[in-house]
Amino acid sequence: MNRHGFWSDVKKYKTLLLMLTPAVIFFLVFAYLPMAGIILAFKQYSYTGGVFGSPWNGLDNFRFFFNSGDAWRVTRNTALYNIAFIVVNNVLQIFAAILLFEAVGKWFRKLAQTAIFLPYFISWVVVGAIAYNLFNYDVGTLNVLLKGLGMTPIDVYNTPSYWPFILVVVSAWKALGYGSIMYLAAITGIDTEMYEAAEIDGANIFQRIMKITVPNLMPTVIILVLLAIGNIFRGDFGMFYNMVGNNGLLFSSTDVIDTFVFRSLTTSNEIGMSAAAGFYQSLLGFGTIIFANYAVRKYDKDRALF
Amino acid sequence: MSSTVANLEVKPAGAKRKHADRVLLSVIGYVTLTLLALFCLFPFVLILSSSLTEESSIIQYGFQIFPKAFSTEAYSLLFKYPADMLKAYSVTIFVTVVGTSCGLFLTAMTGYVLSRRDFKWRNHFSFFFFFTTLFSGGLVPWYLMIVNNLHLKDTILVLILPLLMNVFYIIVMKSFMSSIPDAINESAKIDGASDFLIFRKLIVPLSKPALATIGLFIALAYWNDWYNALLFISNSDLMPLQYYLYKMLGNMDGMRKAMMETGVVVNMDLPTESLKMAMTLVATGPVLVAYPFIQKYFVSGLTLGSVKG
Structure with a gap:
């Protein structure tokens, strides 16, 4: 039947x-x-x-990966970078979206939006070229400026400690347009009656932003942030690889799981170990996204992924 | 609310202050957004002016926003021996055109089936697709399968297939098509139209906004792709534009060799620094030119995506 x-x-x-x-x-x-x-x-x-x-070797690949010390380093880097990106990018994007909506005229809004959305459209290779232009020791624009100011030039590509800062700025630069337009759309969706009510109640524009725009934006922010937390163990390979490449001097502060797996596969040919590292990343990712979805579901059932 | 009456009484002073607040916010807004816009545009200006600087000036003074010595040498060299660049361009254009048309068609067709409320297994299939965004085998098995099982290394297909379909686009397409009234499907079915015919003749024309947006997202992904080439392409005839640029940026010897192969006599010093920057611009050119016209589709795509279906 x-x-x-x-x-x-x-x-x-x-x-x-x-x-x-x-x-x-x-x-x-x-x-x-x-x-x-x-x-x-x-x-x-x-x-x-x-x-x-191929013959089985139990947990040898994992043992190798974890005992080398690489596991902790790349996991920590991946998570810390993503946390920094989430915080900095979202704050900046929300700030820009509010200003785009509340503070400027229509014509200027269009113009500014066009300018800040542009970096989203270029490949990470081009971003790598830009970084080269800025940070090259001999001819880079940064050192030209420093020399012009009578300061000693800095060797960016040999100094790991600069890179967390650089990568956060680059990420903010590339994602600003995309994110602020998304938040702008959410602000545009806020019920205008609330603004009128605030107007009648005598709220000034700053109070209106803090008491109406920001609270109404919070659900969107929370959802987007939770979903981003779900991806906290996925590094943006394109960005890290084009900014840092195979420059081993910088790995202590720039190596993420994705670049590590890529290198183990393509340059050192440790297939088993890189598969183990990839599997480890998939498991971490799966766990965090299930957790993030659970959190979203608790917060707002309708916006959960599943 | 209780203060409404009181506020009405002090309106003149309050209105003045409110006006002052608005002016203050406008100042903050225009200044901040102008700075952010300049921050986003500055690197492009830098690349442009660097590409137009005379090489000797770069070597002596470094890259500069306002070139000390203006020169179009890098561009004339690029356009004098365009063979490699043109080859990379044609690979990218081919991959973008074929990949986008096939990918868009398949994405739309898949989205349509999943949007059909009368399709019994729509949730099962949706989960089948969606699960791949939650869990994956990782890079290594994927790489080995493409190389050892599908034998796609150094083929044009390896630049097309991995980017062909994306679960996120399928979901956006599905939610867009879900907003098309069911009555359209129903009445066409009563008239005896097959599901595919309904999709092709009725749904596709009604979905033009979503198709334009998703199509452009797919096209941009193909145009900017260098990752698949990095993994799978070693034949220089199959290098797409971005990967070619990547290679050239990292490897001046390679550039010299490539120039030699195409007939440039390299006794002279290549203007390597300005050439790198000129190549960067030439590789980005079409996107920069198309950008003002296509931007609005991406904006509407972001809002499409934020509506959950």
Whole structure:
């Protein structure tokens, strides 16, 4: 009875199922099949054996990864950078969105929005070129300025301690437009009657912002921040790789899980260990996103991811 | 609320103060946003002026916002021997056009099926797609599968396939199409139209705003992609633009060699620094030129995405 129902449903939805087939195959091949490859994390990879023929080696890959000290360093860097990005980017974006909405005329708003959205559109390679232009020791603009002011030039590409600051600024620069436009859309959605009521009550513009705009924006902020926290163990490979590249001098302060996995795979060829590191990242990521979704669900059921 | 009456009485003074507050906020707004806008634009100006500075001036004084010695040498060299750049351009254009059209079609079709409320398994399939954003096998198995099982290394397909579909775009598409009244599906079905025909003839024309937005997001991802080339491309004939730029930035010897292959006699010193900057601009050019016109679609995309479906 049940089976009959199933097959008649298949027949009923024949066209729809056919239309889904390419996407299903795509995600099977590019997402689900690689999941099976996770077993590599527990194997001693050999080219002849491949994923399934290579011998098992238990938890050796993980032991190697954790005992090398790399695990802690890259996990800490990934999380700390993402926390810094979340805080700085959101504060700046909300600030810009409020000013765009409340403080300036329509014409200027368009103009400013166009300017701050531009960095979103360029590739990380171009950002890398910009960084080179700014920070190169011999010809970089920063050192030109420092010399002009009679100060000693600084060697940015050899000094790990500058990089947390640089990367936070670069991230803010690239994400400002995207985020502030998103927050601007949320502000535009606030019920104008509330503003009118505040006007009648004699609130000045600053009180209006602090008592109406900001509180009404909070739900959006909380959701976006929680979702970002869900991705706290995913590093932005494009950014780190193009800003820092394979410059080992800077790894202590710039190496994140993603760049570490990439290097282990492509340069040092430690397939098993990099698979283990990747699996470790996937698990951390899965845990945090489940947690973040749980938090969103508690806060506002309708806006949870699942 | 209770103070409404009181406020009415002191209105003149209050209104004046309120006006002053507004002026203050405007000043803060215009000043801050101007600074932020300059902060965002400054690097582009810097790249432009650096690319137009004479090499000897760069070596002696470094990059400068206002060039001490103006020169178009880097550009004339680029356009004199454009073979490599053109090759990279054509790879990128091909990948962008083919990838965007296929990707957009598949994204729309998938989004449509998932938007059909009468489709019994829509939630199952939605979860099937969505789960891939929560958990993944990581870089290594994915990489090995593409190289060892699919044998896509050094093929043009490896630049197209990995970016073809994205769960986020499918969800946006689905939520947009969910807002199209069910009656359209119903009445077309009564007229005997197949699901695919409904999609093609009715849903696609009605979804133009979403298609334009998602299409541009996909196209931008293809245009800016260098990651897949970094992992999978070693054949210089298949290098897309951004990866070519990446290579050139990091490897002046490579640039010299490439220039030699294309016939530049390199006894002279290449204006390497200004050339790097000129290449950066030439690789970004089309995006910068199209930007003012396409920007609004991205803005509407952000608002589309923030509406949960």
